[in-house]
């Protein structure tokens with residue numbers, strides 16, 4: 450991802466979502482089968498072009514749904530993976546063989562931005578199209594992710610929850626138990642808990658790991674319309690006052706972790 454392109458970076462998209470209540474919900478509602486980075490990217494373009502956000506598909510994809518993209522409609526730009534073959538030369542495996550070098554085609558992947566997508570509002574056709582918003586089952590998500598709950602055994606009454614390896618616990622008197630559950634699960638998905646136990650107090654530490662986990666909690670809570678988004682937003686906004694922005698690399702990890710959790714609670718859909 451570079452800043453020279455006309456679209457916003459992941460960091461900018463996350464910053465804007467953190468400062469605009471409702472944006473994540475709108476993005477998830479309209480574009481839940483896309484990654485969060487792409488969903489926010491699509492939403493930004495819809496807003497700036499005054500197009501109703503809604504189900505997305507390619508030109509051909511709409512045709513198979515018996516809908517035609519209207520003449521003159523310009524596609525929305527999303528990030529997509531492309532695979533390509535690269536010729537690599539390598540020495541033959543055996544030392545005793547002749548000196549001929551093997552030429553192999555190695556399959557590699559990179560990400561490019563393409564204007565291939567159109568929302569429902571840019572199409573016409575006789576067949577109406579409706580997209581169901583996926584349901585979410587938190588315990589099923591934890592199970593799918595291989596995360597188990599352990600009894601809460603911290604004596605400090607300020608501790609909201611903790612995470613260690615693939616185990617989480619949430620205080621029975623946590624202020625926002627769902628937000629804390631997403632936060633602890635996020636620590637695990639983000640790889641924070643492999644070597645240490647993370648204990649979360651009501652006043653969270655100001656470090657990038659906490660911002661990452663809390664951003665995932667924000668995305669999950671807001672996308673699902675669950676309580677906790679406001680508190681998460683407050684913490685992240687406060688953090689952002691000191692730092693200028695959430696680094697792009699963190700933003701990409703945050704989007705991916707949130708997507709992983711939301712998908713895990715909804716086994717029926719495939720992500721693009």
Ligand SMILES: [Zn+2]
Pocket residue numbers: 632636647648649653658659662
């Ligand atoms: Zn934490």
